[in-house]
């Protein structure tokens with residue numbers, strides 16, 4: 001895998017308004033540094049411990065995005081530095097993020113994860129539940145957390161029509177929400193296998209891992 005070439009390829013190919021989040025989970029620091037030297041500054045991880053270790057070891061101008069499911073008791077470890085949490089799925093979790101952000105005198109940006117895939121295994125909430133959270137008095141009072149958009153993962157399938165209709169649905173939810181909640185500017189959708197469809201349907205942030213860094217080995 002030529003990581004540096006891959007970064008250049010995606011930066012060249014993606015429209016200017018679409019951010020590239022390089023998903024570096026399981027990859028060693030040397031690989032992230034190769035991407036860094038090619039100009040990449042946004043990295044995404046799905047485990048808090050691993051992200052914290054990398055944050056401590058790597059350059060300070062990297063933006064760290066948490067893209068995985070977040071357990072409330074671990075929020076405190078990333079609160080000092082995380083720049084965007086992609087997969088928030090409850091008011092309880094937002095409350096914890098707000099509390100820990102406040103302790104660090106920061107505001108932490110978040111996305112609400114909307115369930116758009118067919119599989120049961122995918123996390124996320126419905127558009128209705130997301131709207132309830134944004135309208136809630138509790139969220140209105142939170143000063144150190146800001147929901148800046150939505151995130152979704154399409155069904156893992158070769159059926160492009162299905163992936164397309166899932167992304168289209170999420171974009172329609174996003175457009176609908178934006179009328180009511182003007183803070184929402186980001187739509188995180190698209191991974192290695194489906195980012196082109198996601199971009200076509202209005203993604204502002206793609207999360208690409210294996211086609212930049214190579215297949216992951218979990219052993």
Ligand SMILES: *Cc1c(COP(=O)(O)O)cnc(C)c1O
Nearest residue numbers: 023046067191192207208209210
């Ligand atoms: C791992 C991961 C990705 C990247 O997946 P690839 O198929 O390797 O590009 C994107 N989003 C989330 C939430 C992930 O956990």
